[in-house]
Amino acid sequence: MAANEKILEVLDLHVQYFTPRGAVKAANAVNLYVKAGEIVGLVGESGCGKTTVAMAILQMVQPPGRIVKGEIRINGHNIVNLSEAELRKVRWRELALIPQGAMNSLNPVLRIREQMGDAIQAHEAISARDLKARVLSLLNDVGLPERVYNMYPHELSGGMKQRVCIAMAVALNPAIIIADEPTSALDVVVQRVVAQTLLDVKKRLGVSMIMIGHDMGLQAQMVDRVAVMYAGNMVEVGPVESIFAQPLHPYTQLLIESIPSIRERKPLKVTEGLTHDLRNPPTGCCFQFRCPRVEPRCLQAQPAMIEAGPEHLVSCIHYQAR
Amino acid sequence: MTVEETVDPKESPATRRVNVWDSPWLNTKFLVGGSIIVVVILFGLLGPFFWNTELAYTASSPTNLPPMWMAKGSPEHPLGTESNGRDMLASLIVGIPASLRVGVLAATLGMGIGVLLGSLAGYLGGWWDHVIRTISDSVLIIPSLAVLIAIASYVQFPDTTMLALVLAMFAWPGPTRLVRSQVLTLRERGYIRMALLSNVPPLEIMFVEMVPNMLPWLAASFTGNISGAILGATGLEALGLGPTRVPSLGMIINYAMTSSALVRGMVWWWLPPILALIIIFTGFFLMTVGLDEIANPRLRGYGNGGK
Amino acid sequence: MGGLTKEYVLQRVLMWFLTIWIGVTLTFAIPRMGKGDPVSVIVSRMMQRQGYVENANEIIESYKRRFGLNDPIMVQYIRYLGNVVRFDYGYSLTRFPTPAGEIVRPALPWTLGLLIVASTLSFGVGVTVGALMGWRKTPAWLQNILPASLTFTSIPYFMFGILLIFVFAFWLKILPATGGYSRDVDPAFNWTFISDVLQHAILPLFSIVVTSMGGWALGMRGLMIGVNNEDYFLLAQAKGLSPTRVFFRYGIRNAILPALTAFALGLGGLISGSTLVEWIFAYPGTGYVLYRSITALDYSVMQNICNLMIIITATGVLALDLLNPLIDPRITFKKSAAS
Numbered sequence: 008m009a010a011n012e013k014i015l016e017v018l019d020l021h022v023q024y025f026t027p028r029g030a031v032k033a034a035n036a037v038n039l040y041v042k043a044g045e046i047v048g049l050v051g052e053s054g055c056g057k058t059t060v061a062m063a064i065l066q067m068v069q070p071p072g073r074i075v076k077g078e079i080r081i082n083g084h085n086i087v088n089l090s091e092a093e094l095r096k097v098r099w100r101e102l103a104l105i106p107q108g109a110m111n112s113l114n115p116v117l118r119i120r121e122q123m124g125d126a127i128q129a130h131e132a133i134s135a136r137d138l139k140a141r142v143l144s145l146l147n148d149v150g151l152p153e154r155v156y157n158m159y160p161h162e163l164s165g166g167m168k169q170r171v172c173i174a175m176a177v178a179l180n181p182a183i184i185i186a187d188e189p190t191s192a193l194d195v196v197v198q199r200v201v202a203q204t205l206l207d208v209k210k211r212l213g214v215s216m217i218m219i220g221h222d223m224g225l226q227a228q229m230v231d232r233v234a235v236m237y238a239g240n241m242v243e244v245g246p247v248e249s250i251f252a253q254p255l256h257p258y259t260q261l262l263i264e265s266i267p268s269i270r271e272r273k274p275l276k277v278t279e280g281l282t283h284d285l286r287n288p289p290t291g292c293c294f295q296f297r298c299p300r301v302e303p304r305c306l307q308a309q310p311a312m313i314e315a316g317p318e319h320l321v322s323c324i325h326y327q328a329r
Numbered sequence: 330m331t332v333e334e335t336v337d338p339k340e341s342p343a344t345r346r347v348n349v350w351d352s353p354w355l356n357t358k359f360l361v362g363g364s365i366i367v368v369v370i371l372f373g374l375l376g377p378f379f380w381n382t383e384l385a386y387t388a389s390s391p392t393n394l395p396p397m398w399m400a401k402g403s404p405e406h407p408l409g410t411e412s413n414g415r416d417m418l419a420s421l422i423v424g425i426p427a428s429l430r431v432g433v434l435a436a437t438l439g440m441g442i443g444v445l446l447g448s449l450a451g452y453l454g455g456w457w458d459h460v461i462r463t464i465s466d467s468v469l470i471i472p473s474l475a476v477l478i479a480i481a482s483y484v485q486f487p488d489t490t491m492l493a494l495v496l497a498m499f500a501w502p503g504p505t506r507l508v509r510s511q512v513l514t515l516r517e518r519g520y521i522r523m524a525l526l527s528n529v530p531p532l533e534i535m536f537v538e539m540v541p542n543m544l545p546w547l548a549a550s551f552t553g554n555i556s557g558a559i560l561g562a563t564g565l566e567a568l569g570l571g572p573t574r575v576p577s578l579g580m581i582i583n584y585a586m587t588s589s590a591l592v593r594g595m596v597w598w599w600l601p602p603i604l605a606l607i608i609i610f611t612g613f614f615l616m617t618v619g620l621d622e623i624a625n626p627r628l629r630g631y632g633n634g635g636k
Numbered sequence: 637m638g639g640l641t642k643e644y645v646l647q648r649v650l651m652w653f654l655t656i657w658i659g660v661t662l663t664f665a666i667p668r669m670g671k672g673d674p675v676s677v678i679v680s681r682m683m684q685r686q687g688y689v690e691n692a693n694e695i696i697e698s699y700k701r702r703f704g705l706n707d708p709i710m711v712q713y714i715r716y717l718g719n720v721v722r723f724d725y726g727y728s729l730t731r732f733p734t735p736a737g738e739i740v741r742p743a744l745p746w747t748l749g750l751l752i753v754a755s756t757l758s759f760g761v762g763v764t765v766g767a768l769m770g771w772r773k774t775p776a777w778l779q780n781i782l783p784a785s786l787t788f789t790s791i792p793y794f795m796f797g798i799l800l801i802f803v804f805a806f807w808l809k810i811l812p813a814t815g816g817y818s819r820d821v822d823p824a825f826n827w828t829f830i831s832d833v834l835q836h837a838i839l840p841l842f843s844i845v846v847t848s849m850g851g852w853a854l855g856m857r858g859l860m861i862g863v864n865n866e867d868y869f870l871l872a873q874a875k876g877l878s879p880t881r882v883f884f885r886y887g888i889r890n891a892i893l894p895a896l897t898a899f900a901l902g903l904g905g906l907i908s909g910s911t912l913v914e915w916i917f918a919y920p921g922t923g924y925v926l927y928r929s930i931t932a933l934d935y936s937v938m939q940n941i942c943n944l945m946i947i948i949t950a951t952g953v954l955a956l957d958l959l960n961p962l963i964d965p966r967i968t969f970k971k972s973a974a975s
Contacts, residue, residue: 065874069865070772091879098876106874111867114886115966116893125885126875159965175875467655469901470953474908475945476662478926482938483667495666557905560792564912567794568930582795586916587931591801591813603795614790618854627865628858 013080014215015041015064015183020077022056022063029286033059033072035239035293038312039217041183046209046216048230048247050223050262054282056239057219058107061185064217065104066094081182100130103176105169105205107187107219112172113160119146120156123175130179145174148211149204166197170204177208183215190225202229223266227251232318235259238282238293240309245319255321257298292324300325353545353626359619362552365612369605373426384416385423385576396597409597412588415576417601424578425605427489428559431577434493435558439500440551446501447508448535451516462509465502473499473561481570488572492565496558504550511543549620556613563606578602640961652954659946660720663939664713725940729933736936739929740922740944746816747914747921750837751948754844755906759899762849766856766895767888772864773879789850794912797843801916804839812836814918840917844910848902855898859891866890893964900956904949911945 022034033056041047049057062068064079066086078085081101086094106112114122123142127133133141139156146155149170160168169189176184189205190198206229209216220226226233227247234244235258243256254260283289283296291306292298298305305324312320376382384390384406395402396409396417408417450461477495486492515521515538524534540547565571566579569587573580585591585599622628707715719725725736768774769782788796805813812835817823821832863869864887872886914923922941929937961967 067870067874069870095876095878098874100876102874104871104874106867106871112871114868114872114890116889116964117885121885125872125877125881129875129877129881161966172871463651463654464658467651467658470655470904470949471659471662472904472908472945472949474911475942475949476659476666478930479663479939479942480666482930482935482942498662556790561908563792564794564908567912568915568927570930582798586798591798591806594806596802599798603798606795607791610790610792621858625858627861 012043013040014043014045014082015039015217016078016080016083017060017064018078018080020060020063020079021075022059022068022072023075024072026071026286031285032288033239033285034063035288035309037077037236037239037241039234039241039244041215041217043215044213045232046218046230048226048233049217049219049236050221050226050233051236052221052282054285055236057236058187059239060236061104061187061217061219064185065098065102096130099126099181100179101182103179103181103184105172105176105184105186105189107189107191113168115160117159118156119158119160119163119171123171123178126175127178141178145178146171148177148208149174164197165193166201169193169197169201173201173204173208177212177214180212181214183217186216186218188220189218191220191222198225205229223262235262238288239285240293241312241322242294243319243321243323244312245316245321249316249319255315255319255326256294256323257300257325258294292322353623356619356623358615359623362612362615362617362619365608366616369425369609369612370429373422373429376422376425380418380422381416382419382423384419386415388414389419390414390416393595395595399597408601409595411581411584411590411595411598413584417597420576420581421578421601421605423576424581424602425609427575427577428563428579428606429555429609431489431493431496431562432555432559434490435496435500435562436551436554438494438497439554439558440504440547442497442501443504443550444508444540444547447505448512448539450505450509451512452531452535458509461505465505468499469502469506471499473557474564477561477565478568478570481565486565486570486572487574489562489575489577492562492572493558496561499561500554500558503554504547507546507550508543511546512539515539515542545620545624549617549624552613552616552620556610556617559606559609559613578606640958644961644967645958648954648957651957652950655950655953656946659950660717660943661713663942664716668709720943723940725943726936728929728937729935730929730937736934736940739937740925740940743920743922743925744944746919747910747923748948750840750844750914750919750921751907751910753837754841754848754910755899755903755952757841758845758848758906759852759895761845762852763856763888763892763895765849766853767860767883767891769853770857770860770864770891771883771887773883786850786853788847789854791847792912793844793847793909794916796847797840797913797916800839800843811839813839816920836917836919840910840913840919843913843916844906848906848909851902852895852899856891856895859894860887863887863891893960896956896960896963900953903952903956907945907949907952 017037017039020034020037021032024031024033035056037056037060039047039049039060049060051057059068059072062072063074063077066074066079066089068074074087077087079087081097086097086102089097113119117125120139120142123145124138127138127141143153143156146153151167151170151174155163155167155171160171163171173189176186186205190201193201202225208214218226218230230247232245233247233250235242235250235256237258243250243254243259245255250259251263254263283293289295289306290308292301292309295301295305310322310324312322313326315321315326390406390410392410392412392414394406394410397404397407399409402409406416406418408421410416411420446461446465450458473496476499480495486495512535516525521534521538524538529538562571562577563579563582566577567582567586569583571577571579571583579602581602582599585595585602588598590598723737728734728736728739731739765782765785768778774782801813804811812818816836817829817832818836821829823829869882869886869890872882877886911923911926913919914921915927918924922944926938926941928934929941
């Protein structure tokens with residue numbers, strides 16, 4: 008596998024939710040790729056469409072939502088128009104999920120062994136004894152004791168449950184794992200442990216990952232590249248160093264400035280505000296209502312993605328002008 | 330902090346909700362069920378102005394007349410008469426409101442007791458909660474018909490009010506459970522906590538802040554209880570244990586069954602009270618299901634059980 | 637953890653006692669709330685029938701002794717509770733001196749048989765229909781026809797029974813209208829008798845199942861829609877499990893738990909309803925015996941059957957309660973964590 012090979016490609020993805028009062032445009036012309044062994048962070052405030060993109064990649068957009076246009080390629084194969092049966096083969100084999108809110112991600116009435124076993128058995132013919140050995144070694148890999156094997160979810164702490172989810176995600180050694188805010192519901196110490204577990208597993212298996220989150224600080228420590236979304240649009244993508252060193256989009260700048268620091272006390276730049284109604288986006292830049300640098304020409308069209316550096320793309324008219 | 334209000338006011342969700350036709354209460358099932366019940370009530374209210382209700386009593390008419398559209402039927406008794414000389418149309422006009430009255434009375438009493446006990450349990454918690462919950466769970470299990478029959482075996486229910494009082498004893502546990510769980514959920518909400526902290530009297534919190542939130546649930550429980558009470562009363566009457574002074578739908582069924590109306594082919598005797606009750610139950614059932622959907626929006630517009 | 641704990645079983649059994657106690661106490665207390673003594677009312681009513689009730693004087697005497705009309709009300713109450721515990725309801729008034737229990741007992745198997753089959757069918761079919769209605773992957777044609785099965789949901793069982801008798805027994809003449817078995821068939825363990833019993837059971841069963849399943853279906857539909865949105869349900873789909881496995885192991889398996897609780901709470905209504913169905917079909921169960929005792933003013937048999945209905949319901953609920961922790965590992969866990 009070549010180092011630069013694109014494991015996952017999202018091409019011109021449009022997802023809309025069809026509500027009685029109009030279609031909610033939750034993802035608009037989103038382009039993204041993940042290379043082998045890479046972690047790409049997908050950030051933005053809640054409702055910006057990052058989870059929608061993740062669900063679209065998994066082909067699990069819930070009705071009334073639908074992928075209107077676009078391709079999702081895994082190792083070059085488009086999976087958007089696969090049949091249900093074909094899709095089932097791709098799921099978990101190629102494309103695993105570490106869900107948001109580990110609290111409810113495990114079925115409360117099934118034992119851990121049954122839930123992990125389900126994932127493996129759905130894709131491999133495996134003897135009961137091998138299955139047990141496999142599950143136990145997976146639990147061991149994420150630092151969980153053997154007794155977890157026979158336990159129910161309610162007997163585990165939040166961090167343990169999330170580690171079970173990680174173990175489950177790597178069970179079939181998938182091409183790519185989508186981690187949807189894997190640490191958001193946990194307290195700070197547990198967050199670190201889980202994040203460390205995730206990185207360990209990732210390093211050992213060399214799996215590629217998309218990590219969704221709104222915590223820029225955590226992203227900075229874990230990911231290779233960052234993709235920033237606002238109101239269903241991708242506004243900036245780039246290597247983590249260059250994004251943090253030189254954020255180009257005004258929204259990215261606001262996000263980074265809002266990371267608290269103990270070295271300096273800076274006045275909080277307000278990034279709060281109302282996103283426009285996604286059913287009825289304004290013409291022009293999606294960030295126009297909250298952008299500190301908005302000017303009349305911003306209101307004409309959504310700026311195209313411009314290459315600003317190696318792998319660093321931004322969609323802002325101010326950069327274009329330079 | 331400045332929150333920029335750049336959103337076009339015409340498009341903001343707040344103004345959209347003002348649209349009257351957007352109200353969740355405009356649920357098809359609720360409206361259809363409600364219309365059915367309104368029609369049934371009107372039938373009972375207006376009937377006496379058009380028809381002599383005295384004909385609902387024994388020996389007021391010739392016996393065993395078929396409806397007017399059948400051979401030997403007479404326009405003087407359009408729906409026919411039964412073996413004791415009662416006019417069927419008059420019996421329906423008297424019986425339908427009698428059955429509705431029992432149901433509404435019992436359900437109203439049950440609702441009152443339920444709101445009281447439920448909020449006590451939810452507010453006071455601890456020992457109160459434990460006792461109220463245990464007793465209401467027990468009463469919820471008891472088959473009401475068994476107790477009703479056992480009571481009726483000793484004392485003849487003199488009138489429908491007494492019957493409604495007894496039926497109310499089985500109509501309170503539902504609302505009690507409901508109100509209790511709602512109070513427990515709602516009191517964790519921010520605005521209720523604010524009200525609690527600022528020493529707003531509990532009754533005011535209950536009726537100003539909480540009850541409006543529970544309204545669809547309470548209404549669903551209320552219509553459900555009306556059906557339940559009518560069902561209990563009808564069952565008792567059909568067995569011949571109801572109040573005998575006032576003609577009721579259940580009583581007509583009882584007379585029809587004991588006089589072998591089925592075998593004698595007197596469809597006009599046994600079918601009308603059953604149809605009337607089916608219409609009433611269907612009306613309340615649709616209202617209850619509709620109210621459930623209003624209370625729990627997730628149930629709406631999903632599959633074909635939706636609208 | 638999980639499974640049955642001693643504490644949980646104890647708590648449920650206490651609940652069983654409490655339910656029965658409240659039930660029988662209500663039947664004792666309410667008639668005595670009004671003016672006049674209910675037992676003397678009964679006695680005087682029997683006096684009026686003296687002409688054609690055999691042994692009337694003896695019966696009245698035994699009644700007076702039994703209820704101790706002049707004793708304080710608490711003494712009467714305790715004596716009554718004692719009789720309930722011993723299943724002693726005195727003698728049947730119409731078939732004196734046969735004890736009421738002996739009249740009720742032969743009817744019990746018919747009632748229990750009908751109840752168990754009807755409630756299992758009704759819950760099983762209802763839950764399946766509801767689960768399919770609430771599942772996103774259910775084929776559209778099925779989604780379109782399933783709601784039709786709810787048509788009769790709001791009709792009281794016995795009224796639907798009358799309609800069924802009319803259509804199938806009197807009009808189409810393909811099924812027997814009443815009774816538990818034909819008069820010309822001898823009760824014996826052979827195919828003739830069994831098929832005759834089954835034929836007689838079809839209409840009563842139908843009138844209960846068709847009208848009661850809709851309630852469970854609607855409840856299950858709501859629960860299933862809830863489960864559809866749970867994270868674990870989505871994750872199960874993401875795991876690439878087959879739709880049937882997702883449906884059963886991650887859908888029904890979870891949604892059925894609250895549905896079972898609702899079923900337990902609905903058992904009383906089901907038993908009340910099937911009592912009336914037995915009456916309509918002259919089915920040889922306790923419901924029919926109850927009806928006959930009502931028309932004959934046989935108070936001891938009525939009392940016996942009413943209390944029996946309360947006990948059967950409470951026992952059914954207890955059975956479901958004890959089943960619950962076996963399929964939901966959280967129940968006893970929560971209880972022990974809470975105390």
